[in-house]
Amino acid sequence: MKFESKIFMSGKEMEIEDLGQGVKRQLLGYNDEILMAKVWFEEGSEGYVHSHVHSQSSYVESGKFDVNIAGEIKTLVAGDAFYIPPHVSHGAVCKKAGVLIDVFSPIREDFLRGDKK
Amino acid sequence: MKFESKIFMSGKEMEIEDLGQGVKRQLLGYNDEILMAKVWFEEGSEGYVHSHVHSQSSYVESGKFDVNIAGEIKTLVAGDAFYIPPHVSHGAVCKKAGVLIDVFSPIREDFLRGDKK
Numbered sequence: 280m281k282f283e284s285k286i287f288m289s290g291k292e293m294e295i296e297d298l299g300q301g302v303k304r305q306l307l308g309y310n311d312e313i314l315m316a317k318v319w320f321e322e323g324s325e326g327y328v329h330s331h332v333h334s335q336s337s338y339v340e341s342g343k344f345d346v347n348i349a350g351e352i353k354t355l356v357a358g359d360a361f362y363i364p365p366h367v368s369h370g371a372v373c374k375k376a377g378v379l380i381d382v383f384s385p386i387r388e389d390f391l392r393g394d395k396k
Numbered sequence: 397m398k399f400e401s402k403i404f405m406s407g408k409e410m411e412i413e414d415l416g417q418g419v420k421r422q423l424l425g426y427n428d429e430i431l432m433a434k435v436w437f438e439e440g441s442e443g444y445v446h447s448h449v450h451s452q453s454s455y456v457e458s459g460k461f462d463v464n465i466a467g468e469i470k471t472l473v474a475g476d477a478f479y480i481p482p483h484v485s486h487g488a489v490c491k492k493a494g495v496l497i498d499v500f501s502p503i504r505e506d507f508l509r510g511d512k513k
Contacts, residue, residue, distance in 0.1 A: 280481070283479070283481065284453075284479045285479065286465050286466075286468070286478060286479055286480075287463070287465070287468075287470045287472070287476075287478050288476060288477040288478065288479070289476055290456075290474075290475025290476050290477065291475065307453060307455055307477035307479075308452075308453030308454065308477055308478060308479025308480075309453065309479065310451050310479070310481065312429075312451045312501040312502075313430065313451050313453050313499060313500075313501040314453075315453040315454075315455060315477065315499055317455065317475075317477075334427050334429045334430050335425075336401075336424060336425030336426065336430050336431075336432040336499065337425065337432075338424055338432060338434065338497055339407075340457060346404070348403050348404070349403075351403070351404075353404045355404070357407075358407025358408065358434075359404075359405060359406055359407050360405040360407065360424035360425055360432065360434075361403060361404050361405060361425060362400070362401045362402065362403055362405070362424075362425025362426065362427070363403070363425075364397070364400065364427065380455055380497050382430060382432055382453065382499040383430075384429040384430040384501045384502075385429075385501075
């Protein structure tokens, strides 16, 4: 593996990156094949519509989100989930402050570089 | 892709599989490259030590777990995370009822078949 996270990770000790505009991100476990991230959204903040080569699977831990995938919008709450195939456009508007657990395959090298988008 | 989950998933509507011995599992988003699952553990239940070819990244949503990875045991609570490289032995004992969000790459075809282990 070219990239590997630590084996055990303390949520309280790991860095939380402020991406601006009400969004914060903490990288969890990763290697070349997979990357998990915890993302906090303030009410009204937004993950702008974009697409990428990675497969993405996400879980709503808390809050309320209008999730747009390929132009279809659904309101998701705690316990709901969504899947984004490679190259499919997607975005989310946070309607009530909350947390998403996002996972990508393969790794998001841009996240490791600290890119803000 | 050979396998793909639905795009939007309602936690309340999706099947929860009883794996026995205090463990239940709900499949979330997946395709050939990735599979996300939500796993409920009752206090005292156990994910027995095992290993697999898949990379695994996990997030502790709630509860308390003694997580064993390659023989090293750490107690993890809500907000903590762990990463398991391919082929590395791992297991967990639930010390306080809770939920793990587990992600694997590539897909766990055994989970789709409904295997109980």
